[in-house]
Amino acid sequence: MDQIINPLALYAACGLGAIGVAFALPRKEGKNPQIIGAMLASIAGAIVLIAMGLKAGGFFGIGNSPSIYFYVFGGVALGASLRVITHPRPVYAALYFVLSILATAGLFLILSAEFMAFALVIVYAGAILITYLFVIMLATQAPTEELENALADYDTQAREPIVATAAGFVLLAVLTTLLFRGVNDMPSRKSPGGQSLLAEMPRKIESALTFSGQLPAGSKVVVNENAEAVVDFAARTVQIRDAAGVVSSAKLPPDLAVSNVEMVGFNLLRDHPGSIEIAGVILLMAMLGAVVLSRKQVQLDEDAKERHSRSLAAEVAQGVETNP
């Protein structure tokens, strides 16, 4: 088996990254080595990424150049994640998390997972992070006059930075060793999957044929008893029936393909319909739980309850008298 990176170099990079992250964590006393730490950590990450790039075919090499977008988005995502855990101000940490999400959405786009990329931006960056920002701003002490920029003690001082970093990077070293070793054995499939789904979308084929002008007026795409179009994938033709009922075959437009959103939709709604329902129930329960947890509880003794109920009853009786 062929390691992508020499294990010793990998462990050295992990150690360098660990030292860098340990330095970069927030601390109060003395000089702040955060910048040095961030530089060390990024050097360690760059070593591994460059080694992987060289193994995959060289940077900007002729013919077989690796994706520059991957390195840009990956670097931004990791740098922003590092800043999330090292920035002493919670609001900035949340904003760096947004940056990390945007970079991850870029990675998803490279992986041609368009739906997930946009869902990530909308749901994570749009909804969840706004909630986080609200709570951060709600649950922070108001700054006093003389200490306007003071940070809370628990934000400036990390808890057990060295032990935690060591634990995290030992985990990382084990993970990367394993995944850099086993990857060669995985098969890579060259055929774009999911094209057979095209037969299940006769209306899409019909509108594409109409758009390209290959569907004469009055003609329809032939559907079989399963409501599927009769498509010959090897020749890329589909059967159509004209107004007189004569069946012929039409050539599919070359750019007609199943998009990522359609594939995800078919997978989600045909293969996992129950999971969607459960996800909805989870969201409902979470909403109820959040409402119940965060409401203010008012303690009333028995007398107060009785007084309340009596005044309520009196109000109701008055209302009945004035509006018969």
Place this chain on the structure above:
Amino acid sequence: MSTTLTLAQDGFPTAFQSVTLAHYLFISAVMFAIGLIGFLTRRNLIIMFLCTELMFQAAGIALVAFSRFHMDMTGQSFVIFIVTVAAAEAALALALVVLLFRKRESLDAEEWSELKG
């Protein structure tokens, strides 16, 4: 050698080729480790939950990369459920954080260290 490593990316521009599955798994593993370290070291309750979101996101990258590698959309569908769980977790956790903040007027996790059983 590099052909076996390359993700199946038919019909992609040449600049998008030659990024292997291991590249994405590396990004995912590093992001997960950073999230773990953040969860262990930070003392602010909100940042700790932000770090769990970071780990969710790392798992999402791995799932989408595998989904692309195996040309199976189930990986991407599962990321939708990850986002669902993350949203539910954010709602509940933040409600709890607000509750805890009202009790102690502080977001420090150490304030609650007597809960350690």
